[in-house]
Amino acid sequence: MGKATWIREYVALALILVALVLLFGSLSGRFLTATTFGAIANRIPTLALAATGMTLVLIVGGIDLSIGSVLGLSGAMLGVALVNWHWPFAVCAALAVGVGLIAGLANGSLIVGLKVPPFIVTLGMMEMARGAAYLVTNSQTKYLGAAVEGLERPLGGTGLSGSFLLALLVVALAQMLLSGSVLGRWMFATGSNETATRHSGIDPRPIKLTAYALTGAAAGLGAVCYTSRLGASDPNAGAGLELSAIAAAVIGGTSLLGGRGSVINTFFGVLIIATLEAGLAQVGASEPVKRLVTGAVIVLAVLADAWRQRAAGNTFPLWMRLMGRTDVTAKRP
Amino acid sequence: MKTVPLALWTRRTIYFVFAALPLLFLPACNQNNSGSTSARPRVALIMKSLANEFFLTMADGAKKHQAAHSADYDLIVNGIKNETDLAEQVGLVEQMVAQQVNVIVIAPADSKALVPVLKRAQAAGVRLVNIDNKLDADALKEAGLTVPFVGPDNREGARRVAEVVAKKLPAGAKVAIIEGIPTAFNGQQRRAGFEDAIKSAGLTLVGVQSGQWEIDKANNVATAMLSEHPDLQALLCGNDSMALGAVAAVQAAGRTGKVLVVGYDGIPAIRPMVADGRMTASADQHADQLAVFGIEAALKILKGEAPPADQTTVVDLVTK
Numbered sequence: 112m113g114k115a116t117w118i119r120e121y122v123a124l125a126l127i128l129v130a131l132v133l134l135f136g137s138l139s140g141r142f143l144t145a146t147t148f149g150a151i152a153n154r155i156p157t158l159a160l161a162a163t164g165m166t167l168v169l170i171v172g173g174i175d176l177s178i179g180s181v182l183g184l185s186g187a188m189l190g191v192a193l194v195n196w197h198w199p200f201a202v203c204a205a206l207a208v209g210v211g212l213i214a215g216l217a218n219g220s221l222i223v224g225l226k227v228p229p230f231i232v233t234l235g236m237m238e239m240a241r242g243a244a245y246l247v248t249n250s251q252t253k254y255l256g257a258a259v260e261g262l263e264r265p266l267g268g269t270g271l272s273g274s275f276l277l278a279l280l281v282v283a284l285a286q287m288l289l290s291g292s293v294l295g296r297w298m299f300a301t302g303s304n305e306t307a308t309r310h311s312g313i314d315p316r317p318i319k320l321t322a323y324a325l326t327g328a329a330a331g332l333g334a335v336c337y338t339s340r341l342g343a344s345d346p347n348a349g350a351g352l353e354l355s356a357i358a359a360a361v362i363g364g365t366s367l368l369g370g371r372g373s374v375i376n377t378f379f380g381v382l383i384i385a386t387l388e389a390g391l392a393q394v395g396a397s398e399p400v401k402r403l404v405t406g407a408v409i410v411l412a413v414l415a416d417a418w419r420q421r422a423a424g425n426t427f428p429l430w431m432r433l434m435g436r437t438d439v440t441a442k443r444p
Numbered sequence: 445m446k447t448v449p450l451a452l453w454t455r456r457t458i459y460f461v462f463a464a465l466p467l468l469f470l471p472a473c474n475q476n477n478s479g480s481t482s483a484r485p486r487v488a489l490i491m492k493s494l495a496n497e498f499f500l501t502m503a504d505g506a507k508k509h510q511a512a513h514s515a516d517y518d519l520i521v522n523g524i525k526n527e528t529d530l531a532e533q534v535g536l537v538e539q540m541v542a543q544q545v546n547v548i549v550i551a552p553a554d555s556k557a558l559v560p561v562l563k564r565a566q567a568a569g570v571r572l573v574n575i576d577n578k579l580d581a582d583a584l585k586e587a588g589l590t591v592p593f594v595g596p597d598n599r600e601g602a603r604r605v606a607e608v609v610a611k612k613l614p615a616g617a618k619v620a621i622i623e624g625i626p627t628a629f630n631g632q633q634r635r636a637g638f639e640d641a642i643k644s645a646g647l648t649l650v651g652v653q654s655g656q657w658e659i660d661k662a663n664n665v666a667t668a669m670l671s672e673h674p675d676l677q678a679l680l681c682g683n684d685s686m687a688l689g690a691v692a693a694v695q696a697a698g699r700t701g702k703v704l705v706v707g708y709d710g711i712p713a714i715r716p717m718v719a720d721g722r723m724t725a726s727a728d729q730h731a732d733q734l735a736v737f738g739i740e741a742a743l744k745i746l747k748g749e750a751p752p753a754d755q756t757t758v759v760d761l762v763t764k
Contacts, residue, residue: 141543146568150538157531250626254556254583263560337531342560343583347528347627388532392539395520398494402525 123415124363124379128386131408135390142393149270153263153340155385156278157182159378160333161352162359163285164326166377169360170289171315171322172302172369173222173229177236178330179352180244181214183345185334187244190253190344200258207338208331214240215327219320229323237353241346248346255343262339274336281329285374298322303370359384362412376416383412485746486518488540489735490533490550492576494523496657498683498709498731499551502576505732506739517743520545527625527657530554534561541568546746549738551576555629559583562591571745575738577630592745593754594737598630598708601727601759602637602682605706608725608763609678610645612704617677618648620669622655622662622690624682631657631682634708638680650676655686662689670697678704684711684726691722710762718762726762733757 136143161178168175185207192203214236221232262273289295300308301315308315330349337348361367362383363376387408391401489506491499503521510519520543524532533553538561540548548570552558559579562572566589574593584591609619621638624631635652642649650673655662666679670693679694681687687707694703700722707714710728717723734757741752 139543144542146542147539150535150542154531154535154538252554252556252627254559254580254586256560256583256586260560340561341530341534341557343554343557345530345554345557345627347530347625350528351526388535389539389542392522392536393520393543395522397521398523398525 120373121375121379123418124376124383124412127408127412127415128379128383131383131386131390135386135393138390138394142390145270147389147393149265151382151385151389152270152275153272154389155381156272156274156336157333157340157349158352158355158359158384159278159381160281160329160336161349162356162377162381163282163374164329165353165356166360166363166365166372166374167285167289167298167322167329168229168326169357169365169367170302170369170372171298171319172305173319173322174233174357174367175215175218175323175326176230176233176353177214177218177240178233178326178356179349180237180240181211181327181330182334182337182349182352183244183347184214184240184247185210185331186338186344186348187248187346189259189334189338190255191247193255193258193344194253200261204335207334208328211331211334212324212328215324215330216320218327219323222323223316223319241350244346244348248344250346252346253344255338257342259339260342262336263342274339277332277336281332282374282378285325289372289374294318294321299370301369302366355384358409362409362416364413364416380412383408484516484518485547485743486520486543486545487739487742488543488545488548489519489521489739490536490540490548491521491523491735492533492551492553493525493527495525496527496685497711497713498729499523501711501731502551502735506735508732509736509739517739519739524553527553527628530557533558537561537565541565541570545570547571547573547742549573549575549735549742551735552579553577554627555580556583559587559589563587563589571742573738573742573745575734577628580629590751592741592751594741594752594757595734595755596729596757596759598633599637599640601729602634602680602708603640604637604759604761605708605725605727606638606641606680607645608761609680609704609706610641610647612724613645613647613677615646616648618650618673618675619678619680620650620673620676621652622665622669622679622681622686623652624654624657624686626654628657634682642680647678655681655689657683657685659685659689662686663693664689666690666693667696670694670699670703676703678706678724681705681707683707684709684714687714687723687726688717691717695722710760715762718764721764724763728760728762730758730760 188210189203189207192198192206218233218236221227222229266273297313297318301318305315338344359380360377362380365372387405491503494500494503522536530553548565566572572591574591576595578593579591621635623635651669653665655665670676679690681690684707687705690705694700704724706724707726710726714723714726737757745751
């Protein structure tokens with residue numbers, strides 16, 4: 112990818128984002144304020160982390176429906192460790208990430224080891240993790256208060272929370288993994304053609320396992336941010352998060368059949384969703400209108416990305432690019 | 445027969461026309477946004493799920509009140525997609541702070557998890573009123589926050605509903621409870637109210653299961669309970685949606701009249717059922733007035749009057 116295309120890569124999504132900000136700015140005189148952008152920044156860490164993980168599994172040609180429930184379970188364990196076992200917050204946070212990692216490893220092992228389709232494995236994990244979250248918390252929200260709110264506090268007068276900076280760091284690291292490392296290249300290769308990857312002497316199994324494990328850990332980290340934000344551990348945390356994460360990844364141009372995606376573009380997807388949510392709330396749009404508009408923007412953003420691709424010389428039909436075969440060199444069927 | 449291929453541009457036009465069809469719905473979305481910068485106080489009403497008829501009625505009541513008092517205040521109404529999406533509700537509170545509203549009237553989706561963000565809102569100078577679902581007293585105390593509460597006493601209401609059933613049944617009769625989402629405070633209160641009445645009337649409680657506030661989940665749970673306990677005499681449901689599911693289950697089991705069903709909320713859909721006896725009772729919390737009471741308390745606070753003490757709103761029984 113040359114320098115010029117590198118810039119162009121992000122232009123379409125950035126333009127949509129700017130357009131949304133200007134639109135809401137014109138609809139409400141109080142939208143264009145630092146408080147609004149601070150609130151948006153502090154709202155997104157959980158979704159950004161989940162969507163980053165989702166992008167990784169989508170790139171290797173998988174999917175993780177359990178991400179929201181695993182986040183719920185990690186947060187529940189964090190709450191139990193803090194309140195019932197009196198562990199310090201840092202250790203509880205590590206435990207939450209560990210729980211996510213274990214759930215991710217379990218997902219990945221079942222998928223690569225027993226060759227069960229990822230949709231089914233993670234659907235099962237989604238139910239199991241949610242059930243476990245209810246069990247360990249006895250279905251009760253635990254109020255944790257100041258002990259966990261450290262990550263949510265604005266840092267040094269910037270109005271940005273520790274959670275937000277943490278999420279930015281993870282996004283940057285994940286993008287470096289994808290575009291700057293051998294493992295990243297293998298992930299793309301596995302996702303676009305697993306058989307060819309195997310024939311070229313690379314075992315796709317550990318690669319896929321790594322993607323699921325990292326996604327689980329991202330969900331665990333997301334749980335730390337979520338719990339910190341609420342000042343409470345909530346057994347329902349993350350319900351429906353998997354769909355928002357998929358939406359963010361798809362807005363960012365990630366293919367649902369693997370082999371294509373970028374964490375930075377996914378992050379743009381997260382920003383678009385969060386800006387839309389904030390703007391619609393501030394103008395007091397009704398619930399049905401919110402859902403209509405959000406759905407329309409998701410479709411429009413994907414179309415805009417497809418048009419940008421065409422302008423960049425990718426002549427594949429839109430559906431083909433969305434559903435997988437995205438590399439310009441591949442032959443049309 | 446020779447097929448004539450559609451010209452490329454014709455096909456494209458058709459695609460675009462079809463893709464643009466949903467735009468026809470746009471006029472229906474026309475919103476009455478009072479985004480203007482007027483001197484009137486700005487009140488934000490933050491609700492739970494507006495897909496739930498109860499909260500929709502509440503929001504409509506508030507909008508009607510604002511229309512009748514449009515010179516006194518501006519109103520922004522927001523709700524969340526899903527009863528359990530706490531993070532979305534926390535985000536709404538922050539957006540309303542960014543909108544510089546004067547007061548937030550909130551029906552919290554969780555009694556504890558909303559406390560920290562409300563504390564941040566108060567620190568930013570926004571006044572608060574709590575409606576419908578009471579914030580947890582311990583969490584408020586730990587955060588050093590006092591928020592006036594305006595709403596019904598769910599435990600007392602549920603107790604009175606269950607008493608209607610208790611009067612019709614002999615002591616020792618078997619009854620079961622279908623509760624709402626177990627994490628919700630009002631759900632816990634209603635269950636506790638049902639249990640109070642069961643205990644004092646000497647009925648036998650054979651089971652408590654969650655119907656998650658939803659009609660189909662309650663239907664499954666009720667069906668299972670009915671087949672497990674052939675001598676069951678009453679199903680006490682935490683809201684009317686679940687009662688509708690229970691009524692259908694009782695009907696399917698051919699035991700209408702032998703198993704009494706009660707609900708809570710008094711939504712219009714259950715009125716004919718109470719009239720013909722398929723349901724025995726429900727409680728009317730006057731949803732259309734609940735948010736209005738909260739808003740009136742908020743306006744008083746803004747006028748500089750002392751914050752009102754907690755205010756219990758009326759709950760009326762719905763019976764034949």
